Amino acid sequence: MGRAGLGQVVIIEGERNGRRRPDSLGRLKQAARKLFVERGYDATRPQDVAREAGLGHGTFYLHFTDKRSCFLGFIEDTRHELDEQLQARLMPDANLEQRVAAMLGAIYDFVDSHPGVLRAAMTDGRVIDADGAEGKPLLTLWGSDWAETLRGSAKDGEPDFDVDIIGQAIAGALVQASRESHRLGRSREELVKSLTRFLTRALRPD
Amino acid sequence: MGRAGLGQVVIIEGERNGRRRPDSLGRLKQAARKLFVERGYDATRPQDVAREAGLGHGTFYLHFTDKRSCFLGFIEDTRHELDEQLQARLMPDANLEQRVAAMLGAIYDFVDSHPGVLRAAMTDGRVIDADGAEGKPLLTLWGSDWAETLRGSAKDGEPDFDVDIIGQAIAGALVQASRESHRLGRSREELVKSLTRFLTRALRPD
């Protein structure tokens, strides 16, 4: 295979001469996720990420300027991934009950299939940021989303609570309940049922 | 020994600038708390703690065997402190509404007076532990407490949700709402009012 004639150079795309692994960046990202989740930011060395990806130490710096930027990328990717799952399940004109169920399902599935990723991704960015960059933590963003949802669904009468505060409360409730339901050995169905009842009752007008 | 004759001068000064600073351990603990809160575990060096306490590097190791043990002590202290505030506000036969208000007040005050401490103390111990020590995170413990409360107050009819799950949900809601209410610029009163309404409605029987 690939026996080139004398003097002739044949480059086979994507296989090359055996060196070049395909998709180094992808392999690095996957490795980084695994290690950040298992060990946390500080205990993960770029060298470990590269080795986990089956690449040389130096290759890491071909794809990331920094260990920090690698971590920030991991956070961002996780956000997108979770958000996609959320949006996919959210029918445009769902009612409150459906919304709660959809979000719960999404979070639960995510935590289920990527154990530990959520916690790692919620690591406060401040530790990583030397400068003031980085935005709000993931959880806070979801809280804001919920506040928006509440504002939108409050067509009839004004709610008698602060939607921003309650938005954050809901986000906190969902995530913490989802996290612990694994430890408690509850099934996804039990989680969704209980929380849906709890929240719909809390949110419905008197 | 120590029986001073009349006219003896007792030097109380006790501040000097030389040796024998009073209460080095206390100063170190205070400094450690400050820095762990401001910078997190990894970004805080024992040297910084000592300097912050106005002591030499070596003094740190007169009081802690380790950076790790210093952090673990900080966590434990914070737990005790918050738990005391909680217990102090909790009247034995409070109803649900009063209970919610009490816990919210305690958390809010704590977060208010010790900004950032809560998040730092909630750092997942696994990173620091290495061995199997350390128990559940603070937040989970509170969730269990709430589950117990719910179980106790469900005299009449069985609730139609899983109390363990909802206990965790409530804990998550309270902490996240408390955290963000600062960022949102809400007063303590607004926070307590909104959350109390929200929770009592969610928990009250249909």
Next chain:
Amino acid sequence: MGRAGLGQVVIIEGERNGRRRPDSLGRLKQAARKLFVERGYDATRPQDVAREAGLGHGTFYLHFTDKRSCFLGFIEDTRHELDEQLQARLMPDANLEQRVAAMLGAIYDFVDSHPGVLRAAMTDGRVIDADGAEGKPLLTLWGSDWAETLRGSAKDGEPDFDVDIIGQAIAGALVQASRESHRLGRSREELVKSLTRFLTRALRPD
């Protein structure tokens, strides 16, 4: 890859001033030997070894897991080296006199060309070891060798002394005499002549 066309310039320089010094391990070992000999174990810092080798601090730990392992390696290397010299000079069926002369020559040459190495390599391993590793000191091993030699050459009549004890005595005598003969300004010939006479007389039957 690497097939150079005609006229291609191959840079052999290989010394440069930048990265990739040739044979870092060799340079480090040589530097370590020099410093361990000159200053002893405790007074030699890994950093010094690296600098002496013209390398950065960190490079030391690319080749040794530990300062301790570096020292242990030095000991082992020295043992091998000296043993080789010994074996090389030892004809299989040498008589006692020839044996004495051979060993003396080997030790003397070694001490001559590597001044101080012997003493350093004889440093009692117990200080460095901590665990039960490491065997007997070099000198004791030689003593055992001598005991074996004595046992072998005692064909006719049993010697009237304990060969194990006298084996150790001979080893001690040779090494101490070799060491001091330098300080005394004696030539190699004088040393060998005196000691050979002394030992052959002591060992010959009445």
Next chain:
Amino acid sequence: MGRAGLGQVVIIEGERNGRRRPDSLGRLKQAARKLFVERGYDATRPQDVAREAGLGHGTFYLHFTDKRSCFLGFIEDTRHELDEQLQARLMPDANLEQRVAAMLGAIYDFVDSHPGVLRAAMTDGRVIDADGAEGKPLLTLWGSDWAETLRGSAKDGEPDFDVDIIGQAIAGALVQASRESHRLGRSREELVKSLTRFLTRALRPD
């Protein structure tokens, strides 16, 4: 015993008020010897010596200017002690055989009653000396003594070996044999008998 009447103050010499231990210096020296022998120079901290002596850390510096001076004192004391034992056993007009037996007995007894001290005291002073101070190692001094003895006993005919070299050889032989005879499980008698035979034969004229 010592029941003092009311209001009467009785100072019992050497007992005082319970504080002042008698002979702090002696206790420190004893402790230092123990630890230097067990752990070696570098692994022994002044603090350990003081604690071993049942005294406070600071007391060490009331009696020694330095850790180094403490060690040097230990060496010197050991030399004197061994030398005294040697002189005590050495009858002024002993013949060679008696001389050998006397020295062997002295060394063996010393090594027997103070295991490890000899090796510690033979630690090359260069490690400890920053400056060029310190004299010759103990073993070398003994070698010189033996050279003197040989010179003295060579009344009749000149020996056919270099007395300085052979003096060192004898010292090395005696010490190494004494050391190892413990490890070999030989009794003092066996050691002395074998070595005496060996040496007298080696030294006697043809």
Next chain:
DNA sequence: CATGAATGAGACTTCATTCAT
């Protein structure tokens, strides 16, 4: 693109010594 030997700032920790009591 890929590699990994090399680097050195800097982290954690120890320990000889001082000095107020």
Next chain:
DNA sequence: GATGAATGAAGTCTCATTCAT
């Protein structure tokens, strides 16, 4: 004299990053 809390220089080792190949 005696004490031990305090000190900070210094030691061992790690790790993010570079760069010649």
